[in-house]
Structures are given as structure tokens and as C-alpha cells.
Amino acid sequence: MSAMNTDLSAARxxxxxxxxxxxxxxxxxxxxxGLAATVSGFFSESTRAEALSAxxxxxxxxxxxxxxxxxxxxxxxxxxxxxxxxPRRIAENYGAFTPxxxxxxxxxxxxxxxxxxxxxxEGIKNAEYKTAVTxxxxxxxxxLTVPFFYGRAAFYLLFWAFAGLFYYRNSVAVDSxxxxxxxxxxxxxxxxxxxxxxxxxxxxxxDWLMGVDPTWATTMFGVYAFAGTMISTLALxxxxxxxxxxxxxxxxxxxxxxxxDLGKLMFGFTVFWAYIAYSMFMLIWYANLPEETVWYRKHWxxxxxxxxxxxxxxxxxVPFFGLMARNAKRHPVILKAIAYLIxxxxxxxxxxxxxxxxxxxxxxxxxxxxxxxxxxxLFFGVAARTFGKAALVPIKDPYLADSMxxxxx
Amino acid sequence: MSAERSAVxxxxxxxxxxxxxxxxxxxTNVVCRPVELPVQxxxxxxxxxxxxxxxxxxxxxxxxxxxxxxxxxxxxxxNPVYWAWxxxxxVWWIGIGHAGTLISAILFLFRQKWRTAINRFAEAMTVFAVxxxxxxxxxxxxxxxxxxxxxxxxxxxxxxxxxxxxxxMWDVFAVSTYxxxxxxxxxxxxxxxxxxxxxxxxxxxxxxxxxxxxxxxRGSNRHWQHYERAYLILAGISxxxxxxxxxxxxxxxxxxVLPGWHATIFPPYFVAGAVFSGFGLVMTLxxxxxxxxxxxxxxxxxxxxxxxxxxxxxxxxVGYAYGMEFFMAWYGGNPYERFTFINRAMGxxxxxxxxxxxxxxxxxxxxxxxxIRRSVPLMFIISIFVNIGMWFExxxxxxxxxxxxxxxxxxxxxxxxxxxxxxxxxxxxxxxxLFLLFLRxxxxxxxxxxxxxxxxxxxxxxxxxxxxxxH
Numbered sequence: 117m118s119a120m121n122t123d124l125s126a127a128r129x130x131x132x133x134x135x136x137x138x139x140x141x142x143x144x145x146x147x148x149x150g151l152a153a154t155v156s157g158f159f160s161e162s163t164r165a166e167a168l169s170a171x172x173x174x175x176x177x178x179x180x181x182x183x184x185x186x187x188x189x190x191x192x193x194x195x196x197x198x199x200x201x202x203p204r205r206i207a208e209n210y211g212a213f214t215p216x217x218x219x220x221x222x223x224x225x226x227x228x229x230x231x232x233x234x235x236x237x238e239g240i241k242n243a244e245y246k247t248a249v250t251x252x253x254x255x256x257x258x259x260l261t262v263p264f265f266y267g268r269a270a271f272y273l274l275f276w277a278f279a280g281l282f283y284y285r286n287s288v289a290v291d292s293x294x295x296x297x298x299x300x301x302x303x304x305x306x307x308x309x310x311x312x313x314x315x316x317x318x319x320x321x322x323d324w325l326m327g328v329d330p331t332w333a334t335t336m337f338g339v340y341a342f343a344g345t346m347i348s349t350l351a352l353x354x355x356x357x358x359x360x361x362x363x364x365x366x367x368x369x370x371x372x373x374x375x376x377d378l379g380k381l382m383f384g385f386t387v388f389w390a391y392i393a394y395s396m397f398m399l400i401w402y403a404n405l406p407e408e409t410v411w412y413r414k415h416w417x418x419x420x421x422x423x424x425x426x427x428x429x430x431x432x433x434v435p436f437f438g439l440m441a442r443n444a445k446r447h448p449v450i451l452k453a454i455a456y457l458i459x460x461x462x463x464x465x466x467x468x469x470x471x472x473x474x475x476x477x478x479x480x481x482x483x484x485x486x487x488x489x490x491x492x493x494l495f496f497g498v499a500a501r502t503f504g505k506a507a508l509v510p511i512k513d514p515y516l517a518d519s520m521x522x523x524x525x
Numbered sequence: 526m527s528a529e530r531s532a533v534x535x536x537x538x539x540x541x542x543x544x545x546x547x548x549x550x551x552x553t554n555v556v557c558r559p560v561e562l563p564v565q566x567x568x569x570x571x572x573x574x575x576x577x578x579x580x581x582x583x584x585x586x587x588x589x590x591x592x593x594x595x596x597x598x599x600x601x602x603x604n605p606v607y608w609a610w611x612x613x614x615x616v617w618w619i620g621i622g623h624a625g626t627l628i629s630a631i632l633f634l635f636r637q638k639w640r641t642a643i644n645r646f647a648e649a650m651t652v653f654a655v656x657x658x659x660x661x662x663x664x665x666x667x668x669x670x671x672x673x674x675x676x677x678x679x680x681x682x683x684x685x686x687x688x689x690x691x692x693x694m695w696d697v698f699a700v701s702t703y704x705x706x707x708x709x710x711x712x713x714x715x716x717x718x719x720x721x722x723x724x725x726x727x728x729x730x731x732x733x734x735x736x737x738x739x740x741x742x743r744g745s746n747r748h749w750q751h752y753e754r755a756y757l758i759l760a761g762i763s764x765x766x767x768x769x770x771x772x773x774x775x776x777x778x779x780x781x782v783l784p785g786w787h788a789t790i791f792p793p794y795f796v797a798g799a800v801f802s803g804f805g806l807v808m809t810l811x812x813x814x815x816x817x818x819x820x821x822x823x824x825x826x827x828x829x830x831x832x833x834x835x836x837x838x839x840x841x842x843v844g845y846a847y848g849m850e851f852f853m854a855w856y857g858g859n860p861y862e863r864f865t866f867i868n869r870a871m872g873x874x875x876x877x878x879x880x881x882x883x884x885x886x887x888x889x890x891x892x893x894x895x896x897i898r899r900s901v902p903l904m905f906i907i908s909i910f911v912n913i914g915m916w917f918e919x920x921x922x923x924x925x926x927x928x929x930x931x932x933x934x935x936x937x938x939x940x941x942x943x944x945x946x947x948x949x950x951x952x953x954x955x956x957x958x959l960f961l962l963f964l965r966x967x968x969x970x971x972x973x974x975x976x977x978x979x980x981x982x983x984x985x986x987x988x989x990x991x992x993x994x995x996h
Binding site for chain 1: 893
């Protein structure tokens with residue numbers, strides 16, 4: 117608003133289209149190769165289960181990153197935050213990925229029968245002998261019906277696509293108009309978007325993750341999905357900011373204070389994730405009800421305990437101690453390394469949630485990596501193009517000067 | 526430039542934190558006034574309230590005497606409702622105590638400056654509420670004079686060390702840590718204000734008494750530097766405590782195998798409920814205090830509106846948890862779990878369940894309307910609904926899960942006795958006695974903190990651009 121306070125002329129805030137497109141091609145190319153390799157596995161009986169579970173994890177991974185970024189942007193408007201104006205555009209750019217989630221859902225929609233056992237419920241229902249499994253399944257036939265399942269999915273996907281584009285487009289529009297009323301519009305939409313985000317993410321996690329074992333259920337599951345989404349999104353925004361800054365972008369606009377704040381939030385949500393994970397585990401362990409503990413047993417035996425320990429170490433202990441010190445949060449390399457560690461560990465977390473339920477022995481197949489390279493490649497490929505389309509910060513946001521001049525003290 | 530800024534201000538900028546731009550001296554005067562009134566000028570309203578509070582405290586003493594000499598069998602607890610008002614009241618009071626630390630610690634870390642209008646008030650409530658909560662487990666032991674030994678049996682010749690696997694034991698650690706840190710936080714925050722009272726004292730007794738508690742505070746640069754460092758560290762320590770205390774309280778129930786208690790969502794759900802109820806009672810009392818003590822320039826409509834928004838958020842979170850419990854009870858397919866939840870909504874305690882839903886889920890939704898968020902009478906009424914609803918939440922969780930045991934032969938119904946009622950009322954006597962003493966002898970608003978957010982303290986207050994030089 118004032119040249120004195122926000123002199124943006126010297127800052128590199130625009131990625132040249134050529135650079136953005138080149139990165140988009142690289143990431144997108146990796147993505148398409150990965151997706152093609154994964155999808156090829158769907159068509160053979162012998163590899164379908166492996167490839168599908170790998171794809172489901174990879175799909176949910178980019179889903180949480182895209183939807184989480186949309187949520188981050190909405191949350192800043194909800195609380196009227198000013199410090200976060202500078203890093204907000206990064207989240208908005210990633211949030212614009214949300215329409216692509218619908219595209220990535222197609223393989224799940226087509227092959228749902230092969231990954232979600234309840235889809236074969238007719239066979240189970242007509243079984244001659246009732247078992248614990250058939251009884252547990254019968255109780256939820258009202259919820260787990262094929263039309264209702266697809267109807268819900270359509271609602272989630274439409275809402276995410278709409279909300280992601282809403283925050284991206286309106287924010288970019290402000291870049292040229294500087295109209296405070298557009299910001300007010302985003303602020304007014306925020307509470308509804310945040311509530312619907314909470315509900316859709318919870319139920320999507322029930323439908324697509326918890327539903328892999330339809331005999332098992334726990335009330336915390338939606339909160340666990342949220343905790344992972346939140347921490348990975350914060351880490352993605354932080355890591356991206358550091359990377360762009362490293363290439364010389366946003367110099368003089370983003371500063372240590374923003375990284376410090378993002379680092380504090382990452383630290384807080386690392387603890388929150390551990391708190392939710394521990395509460396869920398401890399309560400099930402303590403009560404020791406067989407129908408509940410069986411789930412953790414599958415995550416512990418046959419080598420899976422290694423992955424569980426890896427999660428505790430790398431998703432909690434390393435970021436926790438790594439981010440504790442003030443200097444670490446303001447250190448370019450440490451902060452970036454931990455941020456990307458969390459981004460990777462979020463994939464491990466989702467892998468840990470799903471795969472032990474369908475694969476008896478702890479193992480990685482090449483589909484697991486092909487699938488995540490596929491979806492993440494597409495995610496970053498789409499994002500790179502988006503990053504090149506507009507300035508890297510909301511240049512006419514009325515609170516940009518506040519954000520740039522903020523001091524943690 | 527400033528025209529552009531004011532155009533933005535008209536659309537996005539919140540109203541100022543303080544009304545009528547009070548000077549630093551005016552802030553000190555208005556906050557110190559109730560504390561510095563001569564004895565003979567004590568407001569009649571305060572005296573009457575104090576008499577009522579003391580009466581209830583007396584009732585509490587009589588009740589406890591009867592309870593301890595007779596035994597806790599005089600409560601309405603029965604088979605199968607072994608836990609009833611005792612633990613309901615305990616959890617309710619602990620929940621009330623959550624607003625203080627949330628406001629002082631979490632909102633501090635989130636740089637929410639509006640909190641300075643209410644943090645002292647809420648912290649005091651926290652300390653007194655924790656004290657009230659502790660009454661219930663203490664007297665539930667039947668022989669409270671032995672409770673300390675049971676918790677820490679030294680010498681241990683009877684080999685009866687506490688069972689560290691019991692969540693009730695964890696409760697002792699969680700609540701006592703919380704109480705201790707809350708007192709410390711409250712007191713550290715008080716020191717500069719106590720020194721202000723010492724310096725303003727008109728007689729020697731006051732100067733000496735406030736001087737002792739002010740611990741030699743001189744307001745030097747070094748003092749402030751240490752103070753702010755200590756405040757930040759205490760805020761950091763208190764932040765996980767806000768979550769841990771009610772999480773551990775929820776473990777009392779959730780570690781069991783009882784349908785209706787054993788739900789993994791309990792820890793965050795209880796924390797959200799605790800913050801919700803804490804804000805409810807802070808609102809109830811703050812609305813009264815700002816009217817009676819003329820604090821409307823400091824505790825402004827913006828502060829009240831923000832509190833209402835927090836109640837809307839936490840009330841909605843609690844609603845999410847109620848919904849999840851119901852959904853999973855149905856989806857999970859455990860017939861006992863299902864029965865418990867249907868029984869809650871349609872059984873003999875349906876009246877309590879629907880009271881809870883109306884007060885906790887429906888009433889805060891009214892805060893979607895700006896006019897209701899800013900209406901003092903309506904927010905007062907809704908905050909009372911929240912207090913009632915959160916009491917019923919604990920009662921519903923506890924009594925409805927217990928009263929119909931696994932076999933119908935073990936079904937029952939809980940009715941409180943007059944001892945239950947008078948003990949609960951008695952803790953109000955304890956709470957309000959302490960709280961009224963707090964209003965009379967301690968500044969109810971953190972003078973130094975609210976000055977820090979006043980326009981008079983901001984060297985750039987007249988610079989409409991707000992921002993600093995770009996780095």
C-alpha cells in the first residue's frame with residue numbers, strides 16, 4: 117500500500133513462465149511415468165492388490181496435501197491472521213490442486229471392489245455361517261452401500277475442488293484489484309469451509325482408509341487424519357518457502373520471523389500428532405478389547421513394528437527435538453530438512469495406516485514407490501505451473517506490510 | 526496512503542481493543558479503584574454477595590462434617606451407579622479451570638492481544654475452580670486425612686504403593702501439576718500489579734502487605750526482562766498442560782471397557798469441552814463484573830465477541846465429538862455400544878441428554894449471528910446455558926453409561942440425595958468466597974499487560990501505516 121513500507125520492486129516475486137513450465141514438465145513427467153507403472157499393475161490379478169494399496173496410500177497422500185493447503189489458506193482468513201500473508205500464497209497455490217484429486221480418484225472408483233472388502237458384502241451376507249466379521253459387517257450395511265459411497269465421494273471431491281479454487285482465484289484477483297471486499301468475501305466463507313473441511317476429511321478417512329478393514333472402527337480416526345494433514349501441510353509450505361528463497365525468490369519479503377512462526381506451528385502440530393496417535397493407541401492397548409487390539413496387532417507383527425518405530429522416531433522424536441530450539445527454527449538448513457522429513461514421513465504414516473491391513477509381512481514393493489512418485493509428481497507438476505502464474509506473495513493484500521514488518525522479538 | 530489504509534480499515538480492520546483511548550493513568554485508576562476502596566465504602570452488592578457466598582461455605586462445612594462423620598454412603602451413589610455427582614462435579618470444576626490457562630498461555634503464544642482484558646480474571650477462576658474440583662476426590666476417599674498417605678504411602682511397610690497403572694493416580698499428578706503451574710503463572714503475572722498497589726498505598730499496613738507480595742519489584746529494565754522471559758517459559762510449560770489435564774481426566778473413563786466411556790476420541794473431546802465450559806463461566810462472571818465495576822472501556826465488546834467466537838468453535842467441536850461417538854457406536858456394530866447410545870437419547874435419562882444437546886450444541890450456534898454475539902443479555906444467558914450443558918455432559922457420560930449394566934438384573938437409576946446437592950452448592954460457596962476476596966484485594970485486570978496493548982503505549986499509534994520499515 118505504501119511504497120515506503122512495501123517496496124516490492126527489487127524482490128523476485130514472479131517465477132518466469134519458462135522456469136515454471138520446465139519444472140512442471142519434469143515433475144509431471146515423473147508423475148505420469150509413476151502413474152502409468154502403477155496403473156499397469158491393476159490389470160493383472162497377481163499384482164492388483166499390491167498396486168491398489170500402493171495407489172490408495174499415494175492418492176490419499178496428495179489429497180491431504182492439497183486439501184490441507186486449502187484449509188491453511190481458509191484458516192488464515194478465518195482468524196484474520198496478518199503474519200501469514202507472506203507465506204499464504206504458497207498454500208493457495210497448492211490448494212489449487214484440489215480439482216485434480218477428483219481425477220486421481222477415478223482408479224479408486226473403478227477398482228474399489230478390490231481394495232474395500234465390504235463392496236463384496238452380498239457374498240458375506242449370504243454366508244451359511246455367521247462369523248464375527250459378517251456380524252460386524254451387517255451392522256453397517258446402511259452406511260456402506262455402493263451408491264451412498266460414490267455419492268459421498270462426489271460431494272467431498274466437489275467441495276474440495278470448489279474451495280481450493282475459491283481461495284486461489286480470489287487471492288490472485290486481489291493482486292490486480294487490491295479490493296478489500298474480496299478479502300472480506302474469503303473471510304466470510306472461511307467458517308463454512310473450515311467446518312465442511314473437518315467433516316469431509318473425517319468421512320473421507322473413514323471411507324477410504326478405515327474402510328480397508330470394515331470390521332474395525334474408532335472414534336479418533338478422523339482427528340488422526342486431521343493431525344497428519346495439518347502437520348504435513350505446514351511442513352510443505354515451510355519447505356517450499358525455504359526452497360524458493362534458496363533460489364533467490366522472495367528475498368527481502370519473507371524473513372526469519374515467518375520461518376520462526378511456521379517452525380513454531382510445525383513444532384506444535386508435531387506434538388499434536390503424537391498426542392492424538394498416543395491417545396488412540398494407549399486407550400486401545402489399555403482396554404485390551406480383542407476387536408480393537410487386532411488392528412494394532414496387524415501393525416506390530418510380522419516385521420511391521422520396524423515401521424512403527426520409524427514413525428515414532430522420524431515423525432515425532434526427530435522433528436520434536438529438532439524444532440525445539442529457537443535457532444533451529446530460524447536456521448535455513450535445519451528447518452528445511454525437518455520440513456521435508458515431515459512431508460516424507462506423512463506418506464509413511466499413511467502407508468502405515470493402510471498397508472499392514474492388506475499385506476501380512478512388512479515389505480515395500482516397487483509399486484509403493486511408483487505410486488507415490490506418480491501422484492506426488494502430478495501434484496508438484498500441477499503446482500509448479502500454478503506457482504508460475506501469479507506473484508509468490510499476495511502483492512496487494514492490505515496486510516502485506518504488517519506481515520513483512522512483523523518481529524517475533 | 527492513509528486514505529487507502531482507512532478504506533481498508535472500514536472493511537477489514539477490527540475495532541480498537543480499548544474504548545475511548547484511555548490514558549495509562551486512567552487504566553491504573555479504574556482497575557485499582559475496587560481494590561483501594563476504604564472498608565466503609567465497600568459496595569453493598571459485594572457485601573451481599575459475600576454474605577451469600579459465606580452462607581454457602583457454611584453449608585459446605587456442615588455438609589462435610591455430616592459426610593465425613595457418617596460416611597459417603599449418604600450420597601445417592603448406588604449399584605450400578607457407583608460414580609455419580611462426585612466425579613461429575615470434579616470434572617465440571619476442572620473443566621471450568623481450563624479457560625484461565627488457555628487465555629494466559631495458548632492465546633499468549635498466538636499473540637492474541639485481546640486476552641489481556643480477561644486473563645487475570647480467568648486465571649483466578651482457574652485456581653479456585655481447581656481447588657473446588659479437588660474437594661470431590663478428597664472426600665470420596667471417606668477419610669480425607671489419610672488421602673495423602675494413600676497417594677504417597679511413606680513409609681511403605683504395607684507394600685501399598687499407589688498403582689501407577691491407574692488413571693486415577695495419573696489424575697493426581699496431572700491435576701496437582703496443573704494447579705501448581707496455574708498458581709505460579711497467576712502469581713508471576715500479579716507481581717508488577719502488586720507493586721503498583723504497594724506504591725499507591727495510602728497507609729503503612731497496605732504498603733507492607735502488598736510490598737511483601739510484590740517481592741521487591743521496582744519495574745527496572747532488568748526486572749522486566751526477567752519477568753517477560755519467565756512469562757514466556759511459563760506459557761510454554763502451561764500450553765501442553767491445558768491439553769494434558771483434561772486428557773488425563775478423560776482417561777479415567779476411556780481406559781475402561783464400558784460402552785459409552787471407552788472411546789478413543791475422549792482426550793481431545795474433553796479438552797474442547799473444558800475450554801468451552803471455562804469460557805462459559807468466565808463470560809457469565811465477566812459480564813457482571815464489567816457492569817458493576819465500570820470496566821467497559823477495557824473489557825470491550827470486541828473482547829466479548831471474541832470469547833463468544835471461541836465458544837462457538839469449541840461448542841461445535843464438542844458437537845462433532847457427540848456426533849462421532851454416535852456414528853461409531855452405530856457403524857462399529859458392537860450391540861452394547863449401540864444400546865448405550867440409544868439408551869442415552871431415548872432411555873430414562875433422555876431428559877438429561879437432550880438438555881445437554883440443547884445447551885452445548887444448539888445454543889452456541891446462535892453465535893453465528895453477529896447481533897447475538899454482541900448482545901450482552903443474550904451472551905449472558907447463553908453462557909449460563911453452556912455452564913448447565915457442560916455439567917449435564919459429564920452427568921450423561923457418567924450416569925447413563927453406568928445405570929444399565931450388561932445384564933438387566935443390574936439396572937438402576939441414580940437420584941441425588943440432599944447431601945449431593947448441598948455439597949455441590951457448597952463448592953460454589955468456596956469458589957465465590959475466594960473469588961469475591963480476589964475482586965476486593967487483587968486487581969482483576971492485568972494492569973501492566975493491558976497497558977502494553979493500549980494506544981498510549983504504542984509509539985506508532987498515530988502512524989496510520991502501522992508497518993515498520995521493510996527488511
